[in-house]
Amino acid sequence: MTIRPASDRSLLVSFATGITPEAHREVVRLTRAMHGLRGILNLHPAFCSVLVDFDPRLRHHAEVEALIHERLESAAHEPPAAARTVEIPVVYGGENGPDLEDVARHTGLAPEQVIQMHAAAEYTVAFVGFSTCFPYLDGLPSALATPRLSAPRKRVPVGSVAIGGIHAGVYPLESPGGWRLIGRTSLRLFDPAATPPPLLRMDDRVRFIPVPEGRL
């Protein structure tokens, strides 16, 4: 683990330089252990690091660093919370998944095989981040990995089910985005008028269930 300042009010805690299940467990552990502490304003978990943002009028770097060690230590023997599994109904392809053909071409698979492999896998929410309630999903079969669009779309419809590099994701709101859209769900990941939590949270398990058009 390395801890270094990212700014005059934050520390970046890194557990590994690559994506590993161990680093993910530490990210989950630290995010939970630091939540709600006085002077800690925000926690930004990612694949193998957590950014800890604090109020510089109440806390300073050395103090927060000591707190991170202390909280990790005391959380070290706590069993991880039981993972929830969330099933997401998806209509694949067509206007719901305008990039399905491109993903098939890139991966050398038939569109039906892309759908079958995408829906057969079990995913883990590595973290929720980037933009509002966006879940980064680990567990995409490597045969389906497809680079992002070279120029992002200005408008991705809400509920779009997407592939970005080696990750899967679902767009919780209409937004710009560069991931490949292969389907769409009617499940609402986040309601801007409601208070979180969003539907998908860090460490949840996710399965995609193909449904026919009209069942959305």
Next chain:
Amino acid sequence: MQDLGRFGWAHFGISASGAADALALRAGNLLVGNAENAAALEMTLIGGAFEFEAAAVIALTGSDFGAGLPHWTAVEIPAGHVVRCGPTRSGARCYMAVRGGIAVPKVMGSASVHVMTGVGGRPLRAGDTLPIGDAAVRRARGPLEPLTSAGPVRVTPGPQSDAFASELYAAPYTVSEESNRMGLRLRGLAIPSPAGSMLSEGVPLGAIQVPPDGQPIVLFVEHQTTGGYPKPANVISADFWRLGQLRPRDQVTFECITIDQALDLLRAQERWLYSLL
């Protein structure tokens, strides 16, 4: 509508939002006798006409939008009066704090509108009516001598500063028209990107990230919570307010200081603000 932001939700991808010039919002609230976090109006580049159905005490802070009223002090507005704010005559943002606060509902603990996602509502439109609250906590006071935004914007080294030479500090950058509350896009000397790619990691307010085209982006109040571009530097807390006053086509230069120096500057700034109490 802004306050100081919505904290504690970054692990759901929701950045704090809040006033772009939080110092001006805090000062406005203290001038009218509110708690510093009360909801107030943020105007960007151009204002609007605000009719007061009842008498009120307001403070205009930040940039001068030509309202014809004294700024940085509490001002009594008679019932029926219309305060007209026009296009800016100085920086990007003007704040109107009202004694008692503006009583809009809070979403996730904050009245701040996250303009890009709609969390917390939407920007005001002509015809909207806003209730004035009764949450004043002390008497109104003022004036306060405003800070001036001069010289380079100060930064501390970012997490990938070792991968960069000193290009960021070599020449002025121009604020692009594409800038918004998510980020200030700068145009100028291209900064060579370090070799290789990096994994997305958490990014704080004021992070300066360098995408492959070498044109830096300063992450602002509605910033993404994680990002995969390397970051040579991060703007210091005491200079966040100056970012909120930058307009498109303004020029900005950067100077690197230590974290201890940054915290000294922040303490001096807090002393200036609390001279009002």
